[in-house]
Amino acid sequence: MAQPQGPEAGYCKASTAALLYAIAGATWILCSDMVLGAWLQDSELLGHAQLGKDLIFVLATALALFMLLRHNHQRHTEHLIQDAAQRTELRMLSQFRESIIDTAHVWINVLDEHGRVTVWNQAAEHITGYGREEVLNHHKIWEWLYPDPDYRAQVYSKVDDMLARDQIVSGFESRIRAKDGTIKIITWNSGRLYDEQGKINGLIAIGRDITEHKRAEKALVERERQLATLMANLPGMAYRCHDEPLWTMKFVSQGCQRLTGHQPEDFVDNQRLSFASIIHQDDREQVASEVALAQAEGRPFAIEYRIRHQDGHDVWVWEQGQAAEIDGTHFLEGILIDISERKRMEQALEQMAIRDPLTGLYNRRELEQQLDAELSTARRYQHTVGLLWIDVDHFKSVNDRFGHLAGDAVLRQLSSLLQEQVRTADYIARYGGEELAIVLPESDSQEALQLAERLCDTVARTPMQIPEHTPINITISVGVATYPTHAATTKALFQAVDQAMYAAKQQGRNRVHLATPAPTNDRHPTESPA
Structure with a gap:
């Protein structure tokens, strides 16, 4: 039978106490009264005894009533204090919910032992789009959030495991x-929820939306994959090294092996050798100077230099890089590309620009x-410069008899x-x-003059091979002129030596002729006659 509750219970207790x-x-x-009447025969004494007995009863009941009221007052006061504390606790819980749970940036929800939602904060509403009124105390939310039955079953299984075990x-x-x-x-971070008696009361779960993080992580992985592919297919190598004389490498791409012949790990932390050690010794000072200058001016650097390949040959590289500071440590970062082929082409073009293609x-x-x-240097240091002018005698007859291919040969x-007979410092040219x-x-x-005579004699004694013909002998006529004896300028020296060569031809060819000294007033002030 149900017990009375609230004010009715108070009335019932009061009536019972009065009764x-x-x-x-x-x-x-x-x-x-019966006891006193039987015990006392004197009516006056009996009256006094009854009065005293009634006074004792009144005092006893008054004392009992006082003690009861005092006890009730104490309990009432305790109840008031408890009620105030409960109201304060409820208010604090409400404030906690509003300020912490509801405004938290993470999804907080609590499930009871039947899997129904009892707490659903604002972050949960924002992440899912479902309001608190739609969610509390029923199971529909799980079908909305996990519409795939199989996947929803997996999630249920995980929740059941956490409820069944202290997991x-x-x-x-x-x-x-x-x-x-x-x-x-x-x-999710989840765990059991217990009541004051230690009984399992449900499950609390805290969730963070990591969709953007996952998307960024996936994009980062893709970028790293693309970067790795790019690094693996670079026509050179990328690097990061300490900004110090040894260029101690911290990262070297796989292109290092193709470029240097060494494995990338050979250079990392100078395990086998430093990168600076393979830079051509004639280029090291220039490289260090260019890098230092670029750093001082706060700009990237771009330099060309040679490195020594593992097999011993030199490789021309073009390097572009810049200084970088990472966690307080100074590094150089850049890329090196093999430009050996370009350098060969440049050298070939340079040779084409200054060399005669036939000879x-x-x-x-x-x-x-x-x-x-040479004349400028000679004027500065008061040196002499000689010039020989050589013409092949009867060369036209060689072309006429054997053809132009023979003349070229x-x-x-x-x-x-001629190159075998002159010094390394001498220049031989085909004028035309x-x-x-x-x-x-x-x-x-x-x-x-002595060199010209020796050349004239050597040529006359040396047979020239003619394709598909027997060797032939040729002779040369040589004109000789010097600075400053015969001329003071390039043009004048050419004229003097050319006239000397024609004089050798007129004198019968296969001979040498020395130019006529220039007049004194046509010479440089430092000149003197030979």
């Missing part, structure tokens, strides 16, 4: 479908520039023969046709 008090009082009066889950990920249809990834000798333009430079052989010239730095007229 008990009336019965106890009546019983006391009747019984005490704390950290980092469990699930995919939910929000109210607007978007798919989101949530990572390999310097061409007319380079001859004039070299002679200008003769010129090539003659060029090689069958005319050759030799610049002799720091040679006077006597030295130039």
Whole structure:
């Protein structure tokens, strides 16, 4: 049977107490009067005894009533304090919920032992799109969040495991479908919820929306994959090294093996050798200077230099890089590309610009520039410069008899023969046709004349091979002139030596002729006659 509750229970208790008090009082009066009447025969004494007995009863009941009221007052006060404390606690819980749970940036929800939602904060509403009124105390939310039955069963199984066992889950990920249809990834930290008696009261779960993080993580993985592919296919190598003389590498791409012949790990922390050690010794100072200058000016650097391949040959590289500071440490980062082929092409083009394609000798333009430079140096240091002008005798008859291919072969052989006879410092050039010239730095007229006679004799004694014909012998006529004896300028020296060569031809060919000294007033102030 149900017990009375609230104010009715108070009335019932008060009525019972009054009834008990009336019965106890009546019983006391009747019984005490009977006892005193039987014990005392004197009516006056009996009256005094009854009065005293009644006073004792009144005092006893008053004391009992006082003690009861005092006890009730104490309990009432305790109840008031408890009620105030409960109200304060409820208010604090409400404030906690509003300020912490509801405004938290993470999804907080509590499930009872039947899996129904009892707490659903604002973050949960924001992430899922479902309001608190739609969610609390029923199971529909799980069908909305996990519409796939199989996947929902997996999530249920995980929840059941946590409810059945004292299992704390950290980092469990699930995919939910929000109210607007978007798919989101949530990572959960969950554990059991207990009441004051230690009984399992449900489950508390804290979820974080990591959809954007996962998307960024996936994008990062894709970028790293693309970067790794790019690094693996670079026509050179990328690097990061300490900004110090050894260029101690911290990262080297796989292109290192193709570029240097060494494995990337050989350079990392200088395990086998430092990168600086394979830079060509003639280029190290230039590299260090260029890098330091770029850093001082706060700009990237771009330099070309040679490195030594593992097999011993030199590789030309183009490097572009810049300084970088990472966690307080100074690094250099950049890329090196093999430009050896480009350098070979440049050198070939350079040779084409200064060399005669048939003989390999310097061409007319380079001859004039070299002679200008030698005369400038000679004026500064008061040196002499010799010039030989060579013409093949009767060269036209060689072309007429054997063809132009034979004439070309003769010129090539003659060029090689002359190169064997001169010094390393001398310049041989093909001025045009069958005319050759030799610049002799720091040679006077006597030295130039002796060389010219030796060349004239050597050529006359050396047979020239003719394709599909027997060898032939040729002769040369040589004009000799020197600076400053015969001329003071390049143009004048050319004229003097050319006239000397024609004089040799007029005198019968296969001979040497020395130019006529220039008039005194046509010479440089430092000149003197030979």
